[in-house]
Amino acid sequence: MNNLDYKKPSIFNFYFFVGLSLLISAWIEILLNDYLLSRLSLPLTLMTLIYWNVATPRNIGFLWTMFSGFVLDIFLGYLLGTHVLIFLLTSYFSQRYFHRFRALFRLQQSLIVAMIVFIYQTIFISISSFFSLSIILELFVLTIISSLFWPIIYGILRYLRIKLTYGQ
Amino acid sequence: MFGGEHKQTDIAQSAIFTTGSMRASRLYPTIFLTLLILYGDYLFDMSSKIRVFSSYIFSPFFEIEYVATDAINSIESYFSSQKRLSEEIFTLEEKIRQLENKNLYLKNTKNSLNELEEIFNLSKSFQNKEIFLGKVSDIKKFPREIISVDMRTNNISKDMVAFNKFGLVGTIDELQKNLVKIKPLHDTSSKIPAKNLRTLENIIIQGSGEPKLFYVEEFKKNSDIAIGDEIVTSGLGKRFPKDFLLGKVIKIDQNQGSNFLTVMVENSFDFSFGSTILFTKP
Numbered sequence: 001m002n003n004l005d006y007k008k009p010s011i012f013n014f015y016f017f018v019g020l021s022l023l024i025s026a027w028i029e030i031l032l033n034d035y036l037l038s039r040l041s042l043p044l045t046l047m048t049l050i051y052w053n054v055a056t057p058r059n060i061g062f063l064w065t066m067f068s069g070f071v072l073d074i075f076l077g078y079l080l081g082t083h084v085l086i087f088l089l090t091s092y093f094s095q096r097y098f099h100r101f102r103a104l105f106r107l108q109q110s111l112i113v114a115m116i117v118f119i120y121q122t123i124f125i126s127i128s129s130f131f132s133l134s135i136i137l138e139l140f141v142l143t144i145i146s147s148l149f150w151p152i153i154y155g156i157l158r159y160l161r162i163k164l165t166y167g168q
Numbered sequence: 169m170f171g172g173e174h175k176q177t178d179i180a181q182s183a184i185f186t187t188g189s190m191r192a193s194r195l196y197p198t199i200f201l202t203l204l205i206l207y208g209d210y211l212f213d214m215s216s217k218i219r220v221f222s223s224y225i226f227s228p229f230f231e232i233e234y235v236a237t238d239a240i241n242s243i244e245s246y247f248s249s250q251k252r253l254s255e256e257i258f259t260l261e262e263k264i265r266q267l268e269n270k271n272l273y274l275k276n277t278k279n280s281l282n283e284l285e286e287i288f289n290l291s292k293s294f295q296n297k298e299i300f301l302g303k304v305s306d307i308k309k310f311p312r313e314i315i316s317v318d319m320r321t322n323n324i325s326k327d328m329v330a331f332n333k334f335g336l337v338g339t340i341d342e343l344q345k346n347l348v349k350i351k352p353l354h355d356t357s358s359k360i361p362a363k364n365l366r367t368l369e370n371i372i373i374q375g376s377g378e379p380k381l382f383y384v385e386e387f388k389k390n391s392d393i394a395i396g397d398e399i400v401t402s403g404l405g406k407r408f409p410k411d412f413l414l415g416k417v418i419k420i421d422q423n424q425g426s427n428f429l430t431v432m433v434e435n436s437f438d439f440s441f442g443s444t445i446l447f448t449k450p
Contacts, residue, residue, distance in 0.1 A: 027229060062198045073215065074222055079310070080215045081206030088202065092195045127310065 014059055017164055018052050021157065022068040030075045039130070040121050040138050045072060047113060047150060049087055051157045053094035054101050065091045082127065086120055106151050114147035213306070283442050286333040291446060294409075300324060300447045302348060307440045313379075314341060315350045317445045324348055324447055329408055331446040334437035336401065336412045340447075348447070352439040353414070354379055361404040362414055367392045370402055373414060373433055380438070382415060384431035391429075393417060399433050409450040 025048040033041040045068050052060050069084030076083075094101065101109065121139050125131065209215050228235050245254050291299050302317035315338070317330075322345065330338045330350045339358065341351040353360065358375035360382075369391065373382045387393065397417045403410025415435035423430055 031232075062195075066198065066202065074219055075226075077219070078215075079206055080209040080218075081202045084202045085199070085206070088195060088198055092192065129310075 014056070014164065015061075015064075017160075018056075018060060019064040019067070021052070021160070022048055022064050023071065026068050026071045026075075029072065033076060039128075039135060040124065040142050041076065042142060042149070043117050043120055043146060044149070044153070045083075046087065046090060046117065046120055047146065047153045048157065049090060050094050050113060050116065051154055053091050054098045055158070055161060057095040057098045060091070060095070062088060062091060078124075078127070082124075086123060090116065090120075106154070109154070110147040110150045113150045114143050117146040118143045280443060283333045283444055287331070287444055287446050290331060290333065290335070291448075294448045297448050298323070300328075302445050302447065304443050304445060305347070313352050313355070313439065315352075315440060315445070317348045317350060319346050319348055319447075322346070325449070327407070328447045328449050331448070332437075332439075332442045332444070334441065336408065336414070337437075337439045337445075339407075350445065352379070354381060354439065359385070360408055360414065361402045362399050363402040364393060365398040365400050366394075367397075369393075370404065371399070373399060376432075380415070380435050382433040382435075384417075384429075384433060387429045387431050389422070389427055389429055393420060393429070393431060395420060403450070406450050409448075 022045060025044040029041055029044045032044075036042065049065060049068070065087045066084050069082075069087040070080060072078070072083040073080050101112065104112070118139070121142060125135055125139065245251050287301070300319065300321055300323065302319040304315055305318045306316040308314045308316070315330075324340070324343060326340050326343060328340055329336060330340065330348075336353065338350040338352045338355075340348055342349040351358075352375070354375040354377065356375050356377040360373050361370065362373045363370050371387065372385045374385050375381075376383055382399075384393075384399075395417050399414045399417065401408045401410055401412045401414060413435070415433040417431055418434045419430075419432040421430040421432075
């Protein structure tokens with residue numbers, strides 16, 4: 001049954017909600033970074049960003065991408081702009097190829113996300129010039145964990161997006 | 169049963185050649201702006217100031233566990249008879265903390281004085297030369313190792329070398345007003361005339377790019393060298409002063425198909441140690 005009272009949320013609300021979800025994921029990522037005792041972090045913000053770029057590519061600009069990148073740079077101790085550059089490139093490619101990404105099965109999507117996370121973490125290992133067996137192990141473990149997290153993040157954000165867009 | 173999968177495959181087949189309307193030209197301004205900020209941060213270290221500022225503002229968000237525990241404890245203790253006792257304990261703990269800080273401060277002062285004393289001992293070997301002392305203001309590890317040293321004089325010249333309390337640590341990379349930037353001896357661009365203290369053979373050692381490690385350049389297989397040999401500066405070329413210890417030979421590799429050995433030299437002291445740097449001409 002169609003709901004005749006259905007009201008589409010304004011783009012401003014939606015934009016604000018996307019920013020809020022990115023900031024919350026950045027916050028959780030920073031907290032986890034302290035608790036995981038790992039030199040690398042679980043890239044929740046990156047995965048959230050990929051979701052929004054694939055789900056609603058027309059509504060996502062680069063402002064929140066940059067802002068969440070700067071937040072991570074400040075609190076994880078990198079040069080300002082390091083995360084931002086990676087996030088911008090990820091946003092670009094996600095928005096460019098979102099048709100193909102959406103058409104994939106969830107398992108295939110997880111594999112693609114794992115590849116992106118692998119490249120992302122490798123960049124940070126290269127920046128720190130710290131190569132050791134333990135960090136390679138961390139890299140693989142976090143990549144696998146991230147790929148397992150993707151369906152969860154996808155599910156939560158999809159549920160919230162549908163709630164926000166169509167209400168009850 | 170497989171209807172959903174067929175539909176999914178159909179969608180995938182039609183989507184495989186489709187690209188979004190996103191154009192790279194929309195990305196360029198943001199990339200340019202980000203690179204500008206990255207370079208600005210590298211030059212002026214803006215992020216550390218922002219970090220300090222934001223750590224004050226956002227500390228409740230990132231220390232939420234402690235904030236919650238503190239809040240619960242304060243509510244509990246307010247309504248209990250232990251409040252006065254806990255306040256007294258808190259006051260005593262505060263006093264202990266102040267004393268610990270004072271102790272730390274005194275220890276730091278003692279360390280600084282020891283460091284200065286050792287640097288003055290070192291300076292005795294430069295009797296007829298001008299020496300200048302500077303305070304380390306910043307140590308950068310990325311993208312390459314550089315120590316910034318605050319100076320009150322502008323008499324520093326680029327041919328001077330830098331010492332910390334352990335010995336020779338680097339050369340001058342850049343001179344600015346009241347600021348000197350030093351690159352480490354172990355930088356890959358460093359080539360130091362040296363000699364083996366046991367055989368007195370002249371060699372050239374090169375920085376490996378890794379802290380405390382050097383390589384000996386083109387060391388012939390029939391030459392005399394052994395693990396544990398001490399390598400000191402030879403003073404040849406007058407770029408570095410004579411007879412300063414650079415390190416000990418820790419590894420000798422026989423390269424198959426080459427006439428040269430790969431010799432690795434390691435020193436025991438850290439380039440970025442201490443807070444005072446001494447400059448002098450070789």
